[in-house]
Amino acid sequence: MDLSIKFSLLFCLLFQSIYPQDKLIIDHEFKSKVCTHDLYYVLDTSKKLELEEIVNDAEFAINKESFFRQTDLRLWYKLKVKNVSKETKNLVFSINAECFNDLEVYQYTNHQAQQIYSLKDIKEKDIQISTSITNNELVEYYFKVDFTKSTYFPLEIFEKEEFLKHKTQNQLELGLFYGISFIILLINIFFYVNTKDKFYIYYSFLLLSIILILAEIDGFFADFFFVRYIDVFLQLMLVIFLTLFTNEAVGIKKFYPKIITIIFLLISLNTFFYIVFALNDNTLWYSVGKVLNTTILVIYLFLGFLLFNKQVYARFLVIGYLILFISNILYILPFDFGVYYFDFSNRYLKMSSLFEMVVFLYAISYRNGVIKNNLIENIKKSDTSKKKSNEEIFESFIKKHNLTLRETEIVNYILLGKTNKEISEKLFVQEVTVKYHISNIFRKLDIKKRTELTPMFLKFKSDQEI
Numbered sequence: 001m002d003l004s005i006k007f008s009l010l011f012c013l014l015f016q017s018i019y020p021q022d023k024l025i026i027d028h029e030f031k032s033k034v035c036t037h038d039l040y041y042v043l044d045t046s047k048k049l050e051l052e053e054i055v056n057d058a059e060f061a062i063n064k065e066s067f068f069r070q071t072d073l074r075l076w077y078k079l080k081v082k083n084v085s086k087e088t089k090n091l092v093f094s095i096n097a098e099c100f101n102d103l104e105v106y107q108y109t110n111h112q113a114q115q116i117y118s119l120k121d122i123k124e125k126d127i128q129i130s131t132s133i134t135n136n137e138l139v140e141y142y143f144k145v146d147f148t149k150s151t152y153f154p155l156e157i158f159e160k161e162e163f164l165k166h167k168t169q170n171q172l173e174l175g176l177f178y179g180i181s182f183i184i185l186l187i188n189i190f191f192y193v194n195t196k197d198k199f200y201i202y203y204s205f206l207l208l209s210i211i212l213i214l215a216e217i218d219g220f221f222a223d224f225f226f227v228r229y230i231d232v233f234l235q236l237m238l239v240i241f242l243t244l245f246t247n248e249a250v251g252i253k254k255f256y257p258k259i260i261t262i263i264f265l266l267i268s269l270n271t272f273f274y275i276v277f278a279l280n281d282n283t284l285w286y287s288v289g290k291v292l293n294t295t296i297l298v299i300y301l302f303l304g305f306l307l308f309n310k311q312v313y314a315r316f317l318v319i320g321y322l323i324l325f326i327s328n329i330l331y332i333l334p335f336d337f338g339v340y341y342f343d344f345s346n347r348y349l350k351m352s353s354l355f356e357m358v359v360f361l362y363a364i365s366y367r368n369g370v371i372k373n374n375l376i377e378n379i380k381k382s383d384t385s386k387k388k389s390n391e392e393i394f395e396s397f398i399k400k401h402n403l404t405l406r407e408t409e410i411v412n413y414i415l416l417g418k419t420n421k422e423i424s425e426k427l428f429v430q431e432v433t434v435k436y437h438i439s440n441i442f443r444k445l446d447i448k449k450r451t452e453l454t455p456m457f458l459k460f461k462s463d464q465e466i
Contacts, residue, residue: 125219
């Protein structure tokens, strides 16, 4: 292929990625498409515009404006869809409702409008809206959205059968993620019960807070009337056990004691901002609290780099926290600040969390190996101390019976099972001399034969150990 043609194709692809097409084309091969950046919008500042005014008079702009940190806004979105296939297409709109409470959807075709969806005080995190388009039909869809957080409106369109496959796959992924997460959680609890090492219990609570936060994002607590306070509580739980676990794993207090004071101050500010958010419902304070959470994570990540060559657990920390930091930033920017030049779903958030869990699972395995080696060393030291204790018991036995140095040597050899001849060879004396000392030993111990010596000593030893 000619080089100029390649550059032309590349330019076209880049142009399409930057600027949306005038309409979404549905053909017989259509499966699904993320349409967040294909939308056009109108800002309804008065919140009084009707659909007729929007259709006839409004000037729509390309959906590239982020409305950075502006909340409580109403936007109208427009999406044109053209069915060029030879059959009616059943479609499903899948929308993440993290950032808004109220939604109305209208289908406009042949100068007639029909409301196909309306819901206020939305609690679900994901909304599915079914619609259909006949062959060769051009339809305009209008979405009236009242935002409570950032103006992030992630929209994905599926062909119905493809959506059912996507839903099944999503449920399998959810089951797999939470199944693996709880297995890793139980492993940590098991190690804590057996070792009483705070490393495991702190990470267990950190892992539990991550799991519950992701469960809240997935909408598992949507029916709880205090869901807002659950989220705030979980965010505080996350940062507290992040601090406890990091300090226990790396020993921050030992290397950088002043950092602990800074972290404590940040956690206190974090708690204050979350309480203010819970009281006045201003999402700005919630976003500031999440920024402080991320700031604490950045501090620990930076300290991990500083201790990378000094502390083995700092290496695990850097790998695990780095992926958490990147995913956290990519998720916070669109959902809390309205910066959505890219799409980062909670699916990727779970994938990054799972990667972090695997990293620390390896750290757990490593720490368990260290504990096992330390236990072996302690057992060896214990055996050594027991040997010394036996020597002390033997000395007490000798002193009790007032045996001489030579008699002590002979008693030791008798206890080891040596014969008179072997003893004489060890001591370089005549066998008759050995017999003479043994006679004196029997008299002092009040025994008549050498086979009584070993039971006598063992009884003395057992009495000493009681």
